[in-house]
Amino acid sequence: MTTRLPFYFVDVFAPRPLTGNPLSLATRWAPGCDWRTRAGSPRPVPCGRRSPGRCCLSRCSARPAVPAADRAAVDRAAPDSPRLKSVLRQADAEGCYLYSRDPVDAADAVAYARFFNPTVGIAEDPAAGTAAGPLAARLVADGRVPDGSTVIIEQGYALGRPSRIAVSVAGQRVRVGGSGLVVAEGALIL
Numbered sequence: 001m002t003t004r005l006p007f008y009f010v011d012v013f014a015p016r017p018l019t020g021n022p023l024s025l026a027t028r029w030a031p032g033c034d035w036r037t038r039a040g041s042p043r044p045v046p047c048g049r050r051s052p053g054r055c056c057l058s059r060c061s062a063r064p065a066v067p068a069a070d071r072a073a074v075d076r077a078a079p080d081s082p083r084l085k086s087v088l089r090q091a092d093a094e095g096c097y098l099y100s101r102d103p104v105d106a107a108d109a110v111a112y113a114r115f116f117n118p119t120v121g122i123a124e125d126p127a128a129g130t131a132a133g134p135l136a137a138r139l140v141a142d143g144r145v146p147d148g149s150t151v152i153i154e155q156g157y158a159l160g161r162p163s164r165i166a167v168s169v170a171g172q173r174v175r176v177g178g179s180g181l182v183v184a185e186g187a188l189i190l
Contacts, residue, residue, distance in 0.1 A: 002189060002190070003189075003190040004187045004188070004189055004190075005187060005188040005190060006185070006186075006187045007024055007025065007185065007186060007187065007188060008024070008025045008182050008184070008185045009022060009023070009024055009025075009182070009183050009184040009185070010022075010023045010024075010025055010180050010181065010182050010183065011023070011180070011181045011183055012127060012129075012163075012178060012179070012180045013127040013129065013155075013156075013163040013164055013165045013178035013179065014161075014163065014164075014178075014179055014180070014181050015162060015164055015179070016181070017181055017183045018161070018183065019156070019161050019162050019163065020126065020127055020156065020161060020162070020163045020164075020178075020179070020181070021125065021126045021127035021128075021156065021161070021163055022126075022161075022183075023180075067098075067099060067100070067101075068098055068099065068100045069100065070100050070102040071100045071102040071103070071104070071112045073100065074098050074099065074100045074112060074113070074114055075114075075157075075158055077098055077114060077116070079096065079116050079118075081116070081118040081123050082118070084096060084116060084118055085118040085119055088118070088119050089119065093119075094117060094119050094120065095115055095116055095117035095118075095119065095120075095122075095125070095128070095131070096115070096116045096117075097113060097114075097115045097116075097128065097131040097135070098113060098114050098115075098116075099111045099112065099113035099114075099135055099153075100112045100113075101144070103152075103154050104154050104157060104162075105152075105154065108152050109151070109152040109153065109154045109164070110136075110139060110144075110145055110151040110152065110153065111135060111136075111139070111151075111153050111154065112153075112154045112155070112157070113128075113131070113132065113135065113153055113154065113155045114155065114158055115128040115131050115155065124158070124159060125155075126155060126156030126159045126161040126163050127155050127156050127161075127163035127165055127178075128155065128165075129165055129176040129178070130176075132153040132155070132165040132167050132176060133167055133174045133175075133176045134174070135153060135167075136151050136153065136167035136169050136174065137169050137174050139151070140169045145169070147169060147170065147171065148169070148170050149168070149169060150166055150167065150168040150169075151166070151167055151168075151169075152164050152165065152166055152167075153165045153167060163178075164178060164179075165177075165178050166178050
C-alpha cells in the first residue's frame with residue numbers, strides 16, 4: 001500500500017524567502033498535536049498548536065541568556081562545538097544564547113542574538129523562539145522593556161539568514177510569533 005505524506009518547507013521568523021529558520025512541516029498528526037515538526041535537528045522540536053497563520057510551540061525550557069556589550073562582541077563569538085557541548089552537558093543545558101541590546105534595526109528591535117546548540121546537532125540556530133521568549137521576559141523583569149510590550153529579537157544575521165522574532169510579554173504570559181513563508185511543498189511517496 002502506498003502512502004502519500006504531504007510536506008512543506010517553511011522559513012519561519014523570515015522577512016523574505018531564504019531567510020529566517022528553515023523548517024520542514026509534515027501534515028501527519030501526532031497524538032495531542034495539530035502537527036509534528038522537525039527544524040533541521042536530529043530530534044523533533046516540541047509539537048505545536050495551530051491558529052490562523054501561526055504555529056505556537058506548546059512548551060519550552062530555557063535558561064537565562066548571556067549578555068554581551070555590543071553586536072560586534074556577539075558576532076565575534078566562535079565557540080568550539082565539542083567543547084561547548086561538554087560544558088552544556090555539565091550544566092544540564094541545551095544551548096548557549098548570547099545577546100546584545102545593540103540590534104541591527106534599532107527602530108523596532110530590542111536585542112540581537114545568536115544561539116549555539118551543539119547538544120542537538122545544531123552548531124548555530126538562525127532563529128530560536130524558545131530562547132527569544134525568555135529573553136524578552138527577562139528584559140521586562142529587568143525594567144528594560146515595558147510590560148505589555150511586543151518586541152522584536154533579531155537573530156541569524158551571522159549565518160546570512162536574518163530572523164525577526166516577535167515576542168509579546170504581558171505579566172506571566174509570553175507569546176512568541178513571527179512570519180512563516182512557504183518556500184517549497186511536495187509529497188513523499190512511502
